[in-house]
Amino acid sequence: xxxxxxxxGKLINDDVSPDTPLLEYLRSKGCYSVKxxxxxxxxxxxxxxxEDKPTLSCTVPLMRANNKHITTLEGLKSDAEELGGFLxxxxxxxxxxxxxxxxxxxxxMAKELEDPTEDEINExxxxxxxxxxxxxxxxxxxxxxxEHKRKGG
Amino acid sequence: METKAVNRPMRKKDAMALVTGQPVYTDDxxxxxxxxxxxxxxxxxxxxxxxxxxxxxxxxxxxxxxxTYKDVPDIRxxxxxxxxxxxxxxxxxxxxxRVRYVGDPVAIIAAETEEAAERAMRxxxxxxxxxxxVLDPRTAKDGPILxxxxxxxxxxxxxxxxxxxxxxxxxxxxxxxxxxxxAESDVVIERTYHTKANQQAMMETFRTYAYTDIYGRLTVVxxxxxxxxxxxxxxxxxxxxxxxVRVIKPRIGGGFGAKxxxxxxxxxxxxxxxxxxxxxxxFTREEAQTASSPRHEMYLDVKIGAMKNGKIKAIELxxxxxxxxYGEHGPTTVGLSGHKxxxxxxxxxxxxxxxxxxxTNVMAAxxxxxxxxxxxxFAIESAIDELSHILNIDPALLREMNITRExxxxxxxxxxxxNSCALDRCLARVKEMIGWESKYPRRIMENGNIRxxxxxxALQGSCISGLDVASVAIKVNDDxxxxxxxxxxxxxxxxxxxxxxxxxxxxxxxPENIVVYGVDTDVSPYDSGSYASxxxxxxxxxxxxxxxxxxxxxxxxxxxxxxxxxxxxDFDGKRVYKTATDESITLKDLANFAMNFSDTxxxxxxxxTSPVSPPPYMAGAVEIELDRETGKIxxxxxxxxxxxGTVINPNLARVQTEGGIAQxxxxxxxxxxxxxxxGVMRNNSFxxxxxxxxxxxxxxxxxFESSYEPTGPFGAKSIGEIVINTPSPAIANALxxxxxxxxxxxxxxxxxxxxxxxxxxD
Ligand code: FES
Ligand code: FES
Numbered sequence: 066x067x068x069x070x071x072x073x074g075k076l077i078n079d080d081v082s083p084d085t086p087l088l089e090y091l092r093s094k095g096c097y098s099v100k101x102x103x104x105x106x107x108x109x110x111x112x113x114x115x116e117d118k119p120t121l122s123c124t125v126p127l128m129r130a131n132n133k134h135i136t137t138l139e140g141l142k143s144d145a146e147e148l149g150g151f152l153x154x155x156x157x158x159x160x161x162x163x164x165x166x167x168x169x170x171x172x173x174m175a176k177e178l179e180d181p182t183e184d185e186i187n188e189x190x191x192x193x194x195x196x197x198x199x200x201x202x203x204x205x206x207x208x209x210x211x212e213h214k215r216k217g218g
Numbered sequence: 219m220e221t222k223a224v225n226r227p228m229r230k231k232d233a234m235a236l237v238t239g240q241p242v243y244t245d246d247x248x249x250x251x252x253x254x255x256x257x258x259x260x261x262x263x264x265x266x267x268x269x270x271x272x273x274x275x276x277x278x279x280x281x282x283x284x285x286t287y288k289d290v291p292d293i294r295x296x297x298x299x300x301x302x303x304x305x306x307x308x309x310x311x312x313x314x315x316r317v318r319y320v321g322d323p324v325a326i327i328a329a330e331t332e333e334a335a336e337r338a339m340r341x342x343x344x345x346x347x348x349x350x351x352v353l354d355p356r357t358a359k360d361g362p363i364l365x366x367x368x369x370x371x372x373x374x375x376x377x378x379x380x381x382x383x384x385x386x387x388x389x390x391x392x393x394x395x396x397x398x399x400x401a402e403s404d405v406v407i408e409r410t411y412h413t414k415a416n417q418q419a420m421m422e423t424f425r426t427y428a429y430t431d432i433y434g435r436l437t438v439v440x441x442x443x444x445x446x447x448x449x450x451x452x453x454x455x456x457x458x459x460x461x462x463v464r465v466i467k468p469r470i471g472g473g474f475g476a477k478x479x480x481x482x483x484x485x486x487x488x489x490x491x492x493x494x495x496x497x498x499x500x501f502t503r504e505e506a507q508t509a510s511s512p513r514h515e516m517y518l519d520v521k522i523g524a525m526k527n528g529k530i531k532a533i534e535l536x537x538x539x540x541x542x543x544y545g546e547h548g549p550t551t552v553g554l555s556g557h558k559x560x561x562x563x564x565x566x567x568x569x570x571x572x573x574x575x576x577x578t579n580v581m582a583a584x585x586x587x588x589x590x591x592x593x594x595x596f597a598i599e600s601a602i603d604e605l606s607h608i609l610n611i612d613p614a615l616l617r618e619m620n621i622t623r624e625x626x627x628x629x630x631x632x633x634x635x636x637n638s639c640a641l642d643r644c645l646a647r648v649k650e651m652i653g654w655e656s657k658y659p660r661r662i663m664e665n666g667n668i669r670x671x672x673x674x675x676a677l678q679g680s681c682i683s684g685l686d687v688a689s690v691a692i693k694v695n696d697d698x699x700x701x702x703x704x705x706x707x708x709x710x711x712x713x714x715x716x717x718x719x720x721x722x723x724x725x726x727x728x729p730e731n732i733v734v735y736g737v738d739t740d741v742s743p744y745d746s747g748s749y750a751s752x753x754x755x756x757x758x759x760x761x762x763x764x765x766x767x768x769x770x771x772x773x774x775x776x777x778x779x780x781x782x783x784x785x786x787x788d789f790d791g792k793r794v795y796k797t798a799t800d801e802s803i804t805l806k807d808l809a810n811f812a813m814n815f816s817d818t819x820x821x822x823x824x825x826x827t828s829p830v831s832p833p834p835y836m837a838g839a840v841e842i843e844l845d846r847e848t849g850k851i852x853x854x855x856x857x858x859x860x861x862x863g864t865v866i867n868p869n870l871a872r873v874q875t876e877g878g879i880a881q882x883x884x885x886x887x888x889x890x891x892x893x894x895x896x897g898v899m900r901n902n903s904f905x906x907x908x909x910x911x912x913x914x915x916x917x918x919x920x921x922f923e924s925s926y927e928p929t930g931p932f933g934a935k936s937i938g939e940i941v942i943n944t945p946s947p948a949i950a951n952a953l954x955x956x957x958x959x960x961x962x963x964x965x966x967x968x969x970x971x972x973x974x975x976x977x978x979x980d
Contacts (some may be wrong), residue, residue, distance in 0.1 A: 099239075100243075100421070100422075102422075102423075102503065103903065104502055104504060105903040107903070107904035107905060108421065108904060138238065142238070150234070152233070153233035153234060154227075154229060154869075155873070156229075156870045156872065156873045158233050158237050159710035159877065160236075160420065160421065161235075161236025161237060161469065161471070161710060162243065162420075164239065188913065190912060191913050192911075194909055195912075196418075196420055196421050196877075196909065197420075197472055197710055197873075198873050199873070199877040199880030200880060200911075201873075201918045202872070202873045202876060
């Protein structure tokens, strides 16, 4: 099937099998930040933005991305570096495998929630599993990042 | 030594690449033209392949090859990443006619696409002779069904193994007069605890790709903790010289011990060896859950004798460990259940530890953070609380009376002495952090829930003493920057960074001036691998030694250039100078001279090993809230204090600890690998195997009480594994403190808690 979509702002016309998961398609297009951690929509590693909404790309068949804009971490370089710097400063990146999906969701949260509480942060991000860090360092980093943003950073 | 980099919270060297999603992991790097490797797996826990027909599968368009047991070498090997000769028996073939668990590979399919491989897989016809399985480890030893009846099964080390008895290993050790100590005790308790298999569940599943390099050698790129052992394992399994194999480790997406077993490597290695074409395998999460290398399930019989005043006289432990279908890490993990749990209380007069490790027809176990110590500590630390209730002594006090303190001899810890030990300070600290005096044992909340506190202590090792080795090499490059080459695998834990921090302090430079490279078996100096908590302690010491000899070389070369005796000069990190006159030559100049008409290599490499394994220590205290209506336990606060010697990088050590505690909470509360009567594993996805989320772990707070380990680099010990050991016993103890219910089998699920509460009420 013929599809048209935008990956990180770049228009792509392609001929694809419609039930290919968006995740695998994005990787085949060089968006290697998008990772798979499960087959049951439990891990959040594959989070991308579909029309600016955080979405599990493992659950999106390619045909549902037709005519849509997809954003991956590759398309958010400066945001990734800014937020990523806070994680790095906490040592809250261990293996790093969960980080791209996590960053996509934190960046979405920062746009969506104004001044979230700790509980709200944990609730928003609960679908993003991390087996290494125990989440506590991630929380410290996210709070510092939001604070930095509030101050106009 | 004054430290500038050590003990500082430096960013990990690879942090920015990782957090911005750069393509640095195995599957990101695999060539696009790789054949896709898939495994057809057995649906039976125990069977013989009678017939296997692959003719239809081979006709599928895009299928390159299908291999069965008929195609593989008849050479048994082990997938365990251990120093040769391995303690784990040689009990595997790449594909075997006998399949030993649901998930054991029966055929290897290699195809151009995933779809073709899967279609081919469905077209393979297998006729099995289904055999009776052994599913209960308690009936395995000397039972009528043998998991490994084959005659070419081989145990390379004297670990008490006997395949004709389903024994992967057995051991016994004791110290002091055990019978006498029990006879003299006022109180003797005997309890049996049961810990389940758990999955490491690192976010990146097992994955490997292979290709043939320009010299015709088989190159294996893999997410592994044991780069050098994989070279040996692959060569052994394929029956080819080790010189024909090269192994490279890129960044890896978590390991926790899972990747201390070569779970995925041999399959693409075999495909590429046979076809000459690049190939790759990426385990699905289902495969990673059902056919991998989880924690050993153990039954632990604890016996403790004590006086009424709380003095512990004797500790005895018998462990029955279930290694499953194959013996990876079986003989070694079990030892830690005793030797790393009993020595928490070295003041006891006598100890005895006995163990059996048995084969059964479930997935083979492997190495998981804690490596047996976790299971032993759950048992011992639960039993100590049970004893404290019988003696009517505050469990914190009972521990204070009996724990190992600095300078104590530890008979059960391989006869070592605790030269650096702040366990007493760790315990005092967590009591204070959790508010033990005011919160122990419980209080009832307005909503009827109960809040209670619980404690547990832990230790671990800092390497495998008398065995682990690490070498590093450092060379001086243009303008005087350094390359630090290591064979230890950074699995996200930051060893590349902390080793650079150590090197920076030794070489008196900034860590930025040191480039770290690891791991490629063709290039990197030998290291037994990143396991047994050994990297900081063993590889760290190798770094310190190598820096010392490199400085000597730099000084010699500087003296030569200045025309004086090396004894007359010193090195301050930037220049070699004459101590008398301060005449000097810069490192930059020396480095550049060494690359121009020079016969001096500014390069050093040293190896380290250790006869001792100084334990890190830890105390954990938890506050839980129990819902009496449902039996659900919620972790409210977790306070931990670790003595890992000198903390090399406080940020990384803290995150290690927080991460280990979260994993430990998962193990305590819900992670449970279980099998149905047909031997099929029930928890084959993250739906059925719940990992803790960020809403499940409460507030975790970590502190450090540092001792100084005289044999460690900069006084450091280890941190990687100990951190998972306290949650299970601490939470079980808190539950007992809450409602007087003692659960001796993990996990502490709401159903179990609820049923026990009802029993108690009756
Ligand atoms: S891959 Fe796990 S949720 Fe998408
Ligand atoms: S850092 Fe490894 S899974 Fe999050």
